[in-house]
Amino acid sequence: MNYILVSGKKGQLGSELKDIASEDKHQFIFTDRDDLDIANEDILKEAFEKYKPAFFINCAAYTAVDKAETDQATAYKINAEAVGNIAKQCHQYNTRLIHISTDYVFDGKGTQPYKTDDKTDPVNYYGYTKLTGEQLALNNSPQTIVIRTSWVYSAYGANFVKTMLRLMKERRELNVVSDQFGSPTYAKDLAEAIIQIVSNERPSVSGRKTEEDAHSSQLTAHGFPGIYHFSNEGDISWYDFAVAIRDIKQLDCAVNPIPTSAYPTPAKRPAYSVFDKTKIVNTFNIQLKDWKDSLKECLSKL
Numbered sequence: 001m002n003y004i005l006v007s008g009k010k011g012q013l014g015s016e017l018k019d020i021a022s023e024d025k026h027q028f029i030f031t032d033r034d035d036l037d038i039a040n041e042d043i044l045k046e047a048f049e050k051y052k053p054a055f056f057i058n059c060a061a062y063t064a065v066d067k068a069e070t071d072q073a074t075a076y077k078i079n080a081e082a083v084g085n086i087a088k089q090c091h092q093y094n095t096r097l098i099h100i101s102t103d104y105v106f107d108g109k110g111t112q113p114y115k116t117d118d119k120t121d122p123v124n125y126y127g128y129t130k131l132t133g134e135q136l137a138l139n140n141s142p143q144t145i146v147i148r149t150s151w152v153y154s155a156y157g158a159n160f161v162k163t164m165l166r167l168m169k170e171r172r173e174l175n176v177v178s179d180q181f182g183s184p185t186y187a188k189d190l191a192e193a194i195i196q197i198v199s200n201e202r203p204s205v206s207g208r209k210t211e212e213d214a215h216s217s218q219l220t221a222h223g224f225p226g227i228y229h230f231s232n233e234g235d236i237s238w239y240d241f242a243v244a245i246r247d248i249k250q251l252d253c254a255v256n257p258i259p260t261s262a263y264p265t266p267a268k269r270p271a272y273s274v275f276d277k278t279k280i281v282n283t284f285n286i287q288l289k290d291w292k293d294s295l296k297e298c299l300s301k302l
Contacts, residue, residue: 002026002053003028003029003054004055006029006056007031007059007086008058008059008060009059011061011157012156014060015187016156038060039077053093054096055097055098056098057198058083058099060078061078062079062126062129068267069267075125078129079132080129090140090143091142096143097143097145103182103275104126104270105130106127106270108123109271113274113275115278116227116279117227123268138226144226145226147230148227149229149231150185150273151231152185154188164242164246167253168246169251172252173254174253175257177239177257177260177262180270180271180272181235181272182231182235182236182270183232184232186294186297188298189232200284200285228279229279230277232291232294233277236291237257239257248296
């Protein structure tokens with residue numbers, strides 16, 4: 001049996017994966033911190049020894065961007081140190097790691113969609129921990145697939161879409177930042193892309209690897225490891241996003257554009273973090289959906 005171990009089952013992406021995983025031929029094992037504390041190296045080792053997974057999909061993360069500025073030790077432990085330990089176990093057990101990262105690894109000074117090999121330069125501590133996690137994952141397990149994503153939302157968990165819906169029902173007027181640009185990602189679309197990647201991959205037999213296994217893994221996964229960018233198609237501002245939410249749900253709330261300077265936050269955000277997604281489309285034949293189409297689908301559930 002090809003087990004797929006998934007961390008962060010209660011988050012947006014983990015929840016969406018759980019909804020669609022039953023359709024896949026692999027045996028998924030969904031975990032959260034109570035089942036599998038990724039920050040505990042001994043517990044990690046026990047899980048790998050028990051399941052010897054073909055894949056480990058790491059959806060767990062410290063995502064409180066502003067809080068990370070002061071709670072740095074916890075953010076680093078989860079987003080960097082734990083990821084490095086997961087990758088070590090993946091390398092030892094010949095497990096393919098799919099690790100989720102963020103657009104916040106970039107400084108936002110660009111004017112063209114960021115490619116996977118463009119210079120990284122995080123402007124906040126959260127971004128620094130996620131970038132360090134990427135580096136540790138790829139260094140400790142070279143067959144790792146890192147998927148950077150942006151502006152994630154879902155019918156599950158806490159996110160911009162659900163927050164806007166709540167506030168628009170409570171207030172007659174909202175101010176939303178209009179000078180930060182990016183691309184929304186419907187977590188369901190990302191989950192489907194991950195399932196497609198898993199289906200495209202051809203992992204060798206799981207378990208402790210031999211020299212022959214390592215060579216075989218390199219051959220069958222040629223061109224697949226590395227960093228990829230994923231989001232829905234289209235680039236918008238947070239203001240545009242909010243207006244679309246209001247209009248689709250036909251809510252009676254004025255939405256006013258404001259500059260970032262009028263809404264100060266503890267952690268600085270990149271002003272521009274649109275992705276070039278050519279690599280993931282060409283490598284895995286991923287079909288990207290338009291951001292507004294995906295937003296409509298999500299809002300139909302809320």
